[in-house]
Amino acid sequence: MDNKNKGLNPETPTKIAVIGLGYVGLPLARLFSTKFPTVGFDMNPHRVAALNGGHDATLEVEDHLLREAMEQHGFRCTCDLEEIRDCNFYVVAVPTPVDADNHPDLQPLISASRTVGQVIGKGDIVVYESTVYPGVTEEECVPVVEQVSGLKCNQDFFAGYSPERINPGDKLHTVEKIKKVTSGSTPETAEKVDAVYRAVIQAGTHLASSIRVAEASKIIENSQRDVNIAFMNELAKIFNAMGIDTQEVIDAAATKWNFIRMKPGLVGGHCISVDPYYLIQKAQVYGVLPRIMFSARRLNDGMGNYVANQVIKHMNLKGVMVKDARILLLGITFKENCPDIRNTKVVDIFSTLREFTPHITVCDPWANAESVKKAYGIDLVKEVPEEKYDAVVLCVAHDAFSALDLKALVKEPGVIYDVKSILPREMVDGRL
Numbered sequence: 099m100d101n102k103n104k105g106l107n108p109e110t111p112t113k114i115a116v117i118g119l120g121y122v123g124l125p126l127a128r129l130f131s132t133k134f135p136t137v138g139f140d141m142n143p144h145r146v147a148a149l150n151g152g153h154d155a156t157l158e159v160e161d162h163l164l165r166e167a168m169e170q171h172g173f174r175c176t177c178d179l180e181e182i183r184d185c186n187f188y189v190v191a192v193p194t195p196v197d198a199d200n201h202p203d204l205q206p207l208i209s210a211s212r213t214v215g216q217v218i219g220k221g222d223i224v225v226y227e228s229t230v231y232p233g234v235t236e237e238e239c240v241p242v243v244e245q246v247s248g249l250k251c252n253q254d255f256f257a258g259y260s261p262e263r264i265n266p267g268d269k270l271h272t273v274e275k276i277k278k279v280t281s282g283s284t285p286e287t288a289e290k291v292d293a294v295y296r297a298v299i300q301a302g303t304h305l306a307s308s309i310r311v312a313e314a315s316k317i318i319e320n321s322q323r324d325v326n327i328a329f330m331n332e333l334a335k336i337f338n339a340m341g342i343d344t345q346e347v348i349d350a351a352a353t354k355w356n357f358i359r360m361k362p363g364l365v366g367g368h369c370i371s372v373d374p375y376y377l378i379q380k381a382q383v384y385g386v387l388p389r390i391m392f393s394a395r396r397l398n399d400g401m402g403n404y405v406a407n408q409v410i411k412h413m414n415l416k417g418v419m420v421k422d423a424r425i426l427l428l429g430i431t432f433k434e435n436c437p438d439i440r441n442t443k444v445v446d447i448f449s450t451l452r453e454f455t456p457h458i459t460v461c462d463p464w465a466n467a468e469s470v471k472k473a474y475g476i477d478l479v480k481e482v483p484e485e486k487y488d489a490v491v492l493c494v495a496h497d498a499f500s501a502l503d504l505k506a507l508v509k510e511p512g513v514i515y516d517v518k519s520i521l522p523r524e525m526v527d528g529r530l
Contacts, residue, residue, distance in 0.1 A: 110221075112294055115139055115182035116189045117210050119149060119175060121368070121438065122227060122262040123191035125158050125273045130189075131173035133297045138175040139182050139213070149175040155466070157437055158266065183217045187294060188224040190214065190239075191262060193368065200375045200395075202231070204238055211239045215246025218255050223282075225258040225291055229373045231317060231380035232310040235259045236283070257283040258291035259309040261316030266367070267436025277301040281312035320373040321391055326360050327370070328394035331401055334362035334530045338408065344530060345519050361519060362530040364405070364443035364493070365398040366432035371441045402446025405530070409451065409489055409515045412527045416511045418488050424457045426487040426507060429494025430465050430478065434518075437464045444493045445474050447517075459483060463498045482507065489513040495520050 112134050116127035119140040127138040140146050148155060152165045167173035176182070192206040207228055214224050224243060226235050240251045249255050263276045278299045282288030292305045306312040334344045344362060352359045365371050374391050381388045413420050432442040444460075451458055460470075460478050467478040482502065486509045492499065495518040504514050505525065514521075516529035523529070 110186065111135070112187050113137075113185045114187045114189060114294075115185035115217075116191060117182075117213060118190065118192035118206075119145060120191070120193065121156050121158055121266050122264045123189075124149065124154060124156070125264060126189065126191060126227070126262075127175075128159050128163060128167045128173065129274055129298045130294075131167045131171040134187075134294070136171070136173050137182050137185060138173070139177070139179075140175065141177060143177050146175045146177050155437070156266070158264070179213065179217055183219075185217070186219065186222045188214050188218060188222065189227060190224065191227040194228045194230055194372070194376070195368075196372055196375045202376045202379055204230075204234065207234070207239055208242055211242035212246050215243040218243060218247050218249065220249065220254045221256075223256045223258060223287060223290060225260055227260055227262040229261060229316050229320070229369065229376065230313055231376040232313045233380070235309050235313060240283075252283050252287075256287040256290075257309070258287055259312045260291065260295055261312060261319075266438045267433055274298060274300045278303045279306055279312050279315055280304070281306040281309045283309060317373050317377045320369045321377055324365060324370050324374050324398060325390055325394040326358065327363065327365055328397045330360050330362040331397055331530075335404065338528075338530075343523060345523070362401075363519075364401050364432075364517060366440070366442040366444075367438065368440045371395075371398065371432075371443075399443075402443040403450050405491070405515070405517055406447045406450030408528055409447075409491055409513060410454070412513045412515060413489055416513060416527065418511060418513060420454045422457060423455045423488035424485070424509075425451055425455060425459070426482070426490045427451075427458060427460045428462075428482075428490065428492045428499050428502075429496055430460050430462045430470060430474075430476070431494055431496075434495040435464065435497055437466060439465050439470055439473060445476070447491065447493060448474075448476060459487070462494070462496070464496060487512065489515065491515045491517065492521065493517050 114130045114134050114136045116123045117139050119138045127136055130136045153161055154164055190210045192210045195203045197203045240257050251257055260278055260280045265271050278295050280292040280295050280303050282291045292303050296303045337344045351357050374395055378388050378391050410420050430442055430444045431439050460476055461482050463480050470476050470478045487507055488509055490504050490507050513527045516526045519529045
């Protein structure tokens with residue numbers, strides 16, 4: 099057999115290594131292991147040890163599924179490069195954050211590409227899942243793999259791109275139930291990549307014509323949601339100023355068949371609040387100023403501060419002293435029923451209110467207290483303390499909060515503000 103093309107030879111068994119075992123990589127690696135020999139690789143030894151012990155702290159993969167993958171399918175996790183050297187299908191699933199100035203930070207991808215370059219062999223395939231602007235895979239990542247490995251892409255090894263579609267905390271739309279976009283650096287590679295994903299994705303795949311098309315498709319998914327939510331947030335600001343309930347307006351408008359029903363809210367997390375900046379940055383390189391996307395980002399980034407000021411406004415209207423008030427924030431994760439605190443905008447609510455009072459309690463049964471303290475310097479409690487507050491802000495719609503009697507938590511007169519607009523209108527003083 100020609101060793102140069104072993105990765106594309108249909109007779110060569112596919113052995114997969116997933117680089118990065120976070121919210122994206124672990125569920126994908128677990129799924130791949132049901133059909134292919136699979137090894138998970140991560141640089142964090144504590145993360146690897148916990149996973150090999152059968153527990154996923156992100157809660158994306160249930161413990162029994164993780165143990166089943168290990169016991170029945172031979173799945174394992176490692177920090178040792180030598181344990182992935184004999185793989186021939188490498189999947190990179192590392193974060194793509196932005197820096198303090200909202201410029202794309204490609205360092206995790208570059209580092210992962212160096213890792214792949216140390217172990218990739220002739221005929222092997224490397225597929226990127228991280229969200230990027232068009233061109234990153236072939237212009238930024240592949241050259242690093244070439245430099246470290248001494249091999250040439252499309253001659254010695256091959257590349258692909260299949261954008262992640264993980265929705266943290268969603269137990270209905272899991273990775274195998276979401277259609278997957280695939281692509282490859284050559285037509286033969288594209289078919290191979292598509293076949294590997296098609297073997298495990300129940301919802302099927304969509305083979306894009308090029309890697310750049312696949313990269314672009316991912317980034318507009320989240321940019322579209324960002325723009326739509328920004329529109330709803332702008333409407334909420336307008337209607338709040340007019341004294342009109344935004345949710346009642348949405349309910350009325352939604353009676354038309356072609357109205358797209360969305361809600362205003364905080365836009366945090368690793369996708370919608372970050373990904374648009376990648377396309378915004380790249381567009382300007384080509385001389386295009388993406389005004390709508392940029393305005394949407396600016397508006398959504400300011401919603402935490404807006405909510406805090408709305409709480410202060412309602413406190414003033416009810417004669418509640420804001421200075422030194424006791425305030426309870428319910429939830430700090432970026433979305434409900436999920437421990438993910440990345441880019442949560444609840445922190446902005448906290449920071450604005452903190453200018454007026456040091457007596458702010460943040461309660462979240464899902465978030466990890468140590469992680470919150472390390473990331474944001476905020477002390478977290480897991481259960482609501484037995485005391486009364488001058489204001490209670492429902493920031494995140496965790497199921498655990500549905501049983502709370504918020505009125506019993508508020509002094510008289512006190513304020514209840516519903517960021518998620520899930521409580522009955524008559525029991526809250528304000529909501530988005």
